[in-house]
Amino acid sequence: MNAKMLTLNHSVEFSFASDRSILIKVCDDISPECNNEIIKIFSVLQSTSIEGIQSIHPAYNSILVAFDPTIIFPFKMMEDLKKLVQEKPLNIEYETNTINIPVCFDEEFAPDLNEVAQLNKLTINEVIAFHTRPNYLVYFLGFSPGFPYLGGMLTEISTPRLKTPRLKVPEGSVAIGGKQTGIYPVESPGGWRLIGRTPLKLFSPHKKPPTLLRMGDRVNFFAISKNEFEQIKSKQE
Amino acid sequence: MIKVIKPGFQSTVQDRGRFGFSHYGISISGTADSISYKIGNLLVGNNCGEAAIEMTLVGGEFLFEEDAIISITGSDFQPKIENKIVSMWQTLKIKSGEIISFANTLNGARSYLCIKGGIKIQQILGSCSTHLLTSLGGLNGRKLLKGDRLPIEKLTNEEIQSYKVSKQIIALLNSKNIIRVTTAPQTNYFSKDVIEKFTSNKYVVSEEANRMGLRLIGKKLEREIMEEIITEGITLGAIQISNDGMPIILFVEHQTTGGYPKIANVISADMHKIGQLRPRDEINFQFVSIEQAHKLNLELESLISINSFDKL
Numbered sequence: 001m002n003a004k005m006l007t008l009n010h011s012v013e014f015s016f017a018s019d020r021s022i023l024i025k026v027c028d029d030i031s032p033e034c035n036n037e038i039i040k041i042f043s044v045l046q047s048t049s050i051e052g053i054q055s056i057h058p059a060y061n062s063i064l065v066a067f068d069p070t071i072i073f074p075f076k077m078m079e080d081l082k083k084l085v086q087e088k089p090l091n092i093e094y095e096t097n098t099i100n101i102p103v104c105f106d107e108e109f110a111p112d113l114n115e116v117a118q119l120n121k122l123t124i125n126e127v128i129a130f131h132t133r134p135n136y137l138v139y140f141l142g143f144s145p146g147f148p149y150l151g152g153m154l155t156e157i158s159t160p161r162l163k164t165p166r167l168k169v170p171e172g173s174v175a176i177g178g179k180q181t182g183i184y185p186v187e188s189p190g191g192w193r194l195i196g197r198t199p200l201k202l203f204s205p206h207k208k209p210p211t212l213l214r215m216g217d218r219v220n221f222f223a224i225s226k227n228e229f230e231q232i233k234s235k236q237e
Numbered sequence: 238m239i240k241v242i243k244p245g246f247q248s249t250v251q252d253r254g255r256f257g258f259s260h261y262g263i264s265i266s267g268t269a270d271s272i273s274y275k276i277g278n279l280l281v282g283n284n285c286g287e288a289a290i291e292m293t294l295v296g297g298e299f300l301f302e303e304d305a306i307i308s309i310t311g312s313d314f315q316p317k318i319e320n321k322i323v324s325m326w327q328t329l330k331i332k333s334g335e336i337i338s339f340a341n342t343l344n345g346a347r348s349y350l351c352i353k354g355g356i357k358i359q360q361i362l363g364s365c366s367t368h369l370l371t372s373l374g375g376l377n378g379r380k381l382l383k384g385d386r387l388p389i390e391k392l393t394n395e396e397i398q399s400y401k402v403s404k405q406i407i408a409l410l411n412s413k414n415i416i417r418v419t420t421a422p423q424t425n426y427f428s429k430d431v432i433e434k435f436t437s438n439k440y441v442v443s444e445e446a447n448r449m450g451l452r453l454i455g456k457k458l459e460r461e462i463m464e465e466i467i468t469e470g471i472t473l474g475a476i477q478i479s480n481d482g483m484p485i486i487l488f489v490e491h492q493t494t495g496g497y498p499k500i501a502n503v504i505s506a507d508m509h510k511i512g513q514l515r516p517r518d519e520i521n522f523q524f525v526s527i528e529q530a531h532k533l534n535l536e537l538e539s540l541i542s543i544n545s546f547d548k549l
Contacts, residue, residue, distance in 0.1 A: 016527050019505050019531060020473070023422050055265075064472065066473075142493045146262055
């Protein structure tokens with residue numbers, strides 16, 4: 001557990017993304033500092049009671065606020081959001097955790113591991129070593145249920161996405177897509193290269209919260225055997 | 238209980254949707270044509286977002302194992318009760334043991350079967366809505382299959398007022414060729430000429446049209462600013478331009494984030510039309526301001542009220 005004290009001191013841009021949503025642009029690029037700013041604003045918005053807000057979606061450098069336009073006039077929402085974000089001096093306590101994620105890199109779970117190694121002129125063990133070395137930052141969740149956008153992958157193992165995406169990527173697959181790495185929490189289509197699989201459940205709709213990870217968390221991957229994979233998997237269900 | 242005799246092409250349990258979970262990567266889902274669904278519920282005396290059956294292109298057959306008050310709204314899937322044609326857009330009664338059957342559509346993409354009290358299945362994250370792509374919610378996260386049984390609320394003896402929706406309102410809802418849009422976060426990535434191309438030409442709905450999105454075919458739209466877009470949250474009805482220059486309307490089961498430029502966004506008051514579009518339908522886009530969009534939205538909302546329906 002790691003509780004951070006955060007203070008809000010940033011100027012941000014507001015614009016309508018549609019007649020029922022406002023995009024709050026917080027910074028120009030992707031950085032852990034920007035992520036901190038996003039966390040602050042997200043926390044402020046989550047703790048407010050502006051009637052009509054339907055959802056708040058943080059991303060790398062922006063936050064999208066969707067609202068019900070039959071409940072609140074869009075320009076009133078814009079005004080309220082600006083006031084809230086810009087005028088309220090804040091001390092926010094936001095807890096983040098470090099989560100250790102076991103990954104089995106066995107051939108069975110890693111159809112693209114060999115190619116990732118070859119394209120980067122590395123051995124399979126070197127790819128695993130590079131992948132399990134960093135302490136990754138969860139920038140935010142999005143795209144599909146529980147999918148974490150992770151920052152911090154070493155460029156030594158960057159690999160272009162597959163030309164033709166797979167129609168079905170199994171749940172728990174750990175993958176590399178360009179300069180990014182991620183985990184597929186639910187079975188879905190996907191074009192990233194599969195290098196392993198975690199037995200942990202990243203998305204459980206009946207739990208509160210429904211996701212294992214949250215924005216601002218840190219992730220460490222560690223390698224496990226097929227046996228350990230099966231053992232952990234059986235405890236998950 | 239309602240027993241599924243034939244499921245139809247793609248029938249699912251839907252309600253208003255799953256709001257408030259986009260930061261977990263969960264899109265709202267919900268009905269594709271929220272207006273027809275809302276009217277359907279009003280006609281049977283529901284007003285709390287009760288779950289209904291959404292049918293797509295070809296409807297199914299459903300056996301009612303108990304008496305119920307129902308309504309059929311949306312597109313005309315040629316509904317019959319015990320092989321007798323029944324009216325859409327009005328309060329209906331169905332008796333225990335009777336079968337309601339639907340055929341293929343005569344106009345749009347979706348038809349709704351609403352039941353007084355709604356379908357009583359377990360909510361997941363605050364909604365009964367089926368999110369097909371991620372197998373979330375609804376009945377086991379999937380479309381209805383032959384033999385499925387759906388629990389419904391037991392009918393009380395209390396009489397309810399029957400209503401019928403006027404022809405004028407139905408006609409208004411059925412016009413779907415003009416889709417009004419507002420600007421989107423990357424409208425300025427496109428030159429004036431390209432925006433002109435986007436609004437002055439027809440776009441045709443392709444075969445790739447589902448609850449996740451509708452890919453359109455028409456004049457190619459090339460962006461002027463090539464700067465890479467940092468992945469950001471996506472709104473319902475965003476019109477994204479893919480690398481081949483063709484627009485995609487992101488729909489109720491959309492992925493919650495994206496990195497393609499968005500040229501425009503369908504206004505809330507026209508989203509129900511998107512749910513009725515079928516492959517080969519032609520549409521024209523028309524820009525309106527946020528103020529106009531809001532006005533149109535309020536006008537539509539005021540129309541969708543029990544006060545504008547006729548008593549039977």
